[in-house]
Amino acid sequence: MMRNEIDTEIRHTTTPSDNLFVELGFGPEEAALLQDQADREINAALALKEQLMAEVSQWIKENHLKQQQAAEILHITRPRVSDLLNRKVTKFTVDALVNILSRTGRTVRLEVLKQEHA
Numbered sequence: 235m236m237r238n239e240i241d242t243e244i245r246h247t248t249t250p251s252d253n254l255f256v257e258l259g260f261g262p263e264e265a266a267l268l269q270d271q272a273d274r275e276i277n278a279a280l281a282l283k284e285q286l287m288a289e290v291s292q293w294i295k296e297n298h299l300k301q302q303q304a305a306e307i308l309h310i311t312r313p314r315v316s317d318l319l320n321r322k323v324t325k326f327t328v329d330a331l332v333n334i335l336s337r338t339g340r341t342v343r344l345e346v347l348k349q350e351h352a
Contacts, residue, residue, distance in 0.1 A: 301315040
């Protein structure tokens with residue numbers, strides 16, 4: 235390989251149905267626990283993003299805005315407004331959604347609750 239070339243060869247892939255933690259060398263029990271925890275955290279983040287997107291969508295609807303009008307007010311592109319309205323959660327970070335929502339004049343408040351263990 236020449237000095238300036240980038241190695242892009244794929245040597246191994248993990249399928250979505252595989253447990254990544256097993257692939258990383260964790261034992262089956264620990265890998266299952268880690269996978270469950272990761273799934274819970276991912277689902278919580280997705281739910282939060284969906285909630286924030288719903289708030290922005292509601293604001294757009296309440297103000298009878300077209301996507302281009304909303305884009306100008308929110309300082310994002312019209313395609314980003316479309317992604318937001320279509321709940322494409324993977325295209326946004328929580329931070330970006332909080333910033334967008336703040337441009338609607340709404341305040342986002344985060345509440346942290348202690349998790350109850352069964």
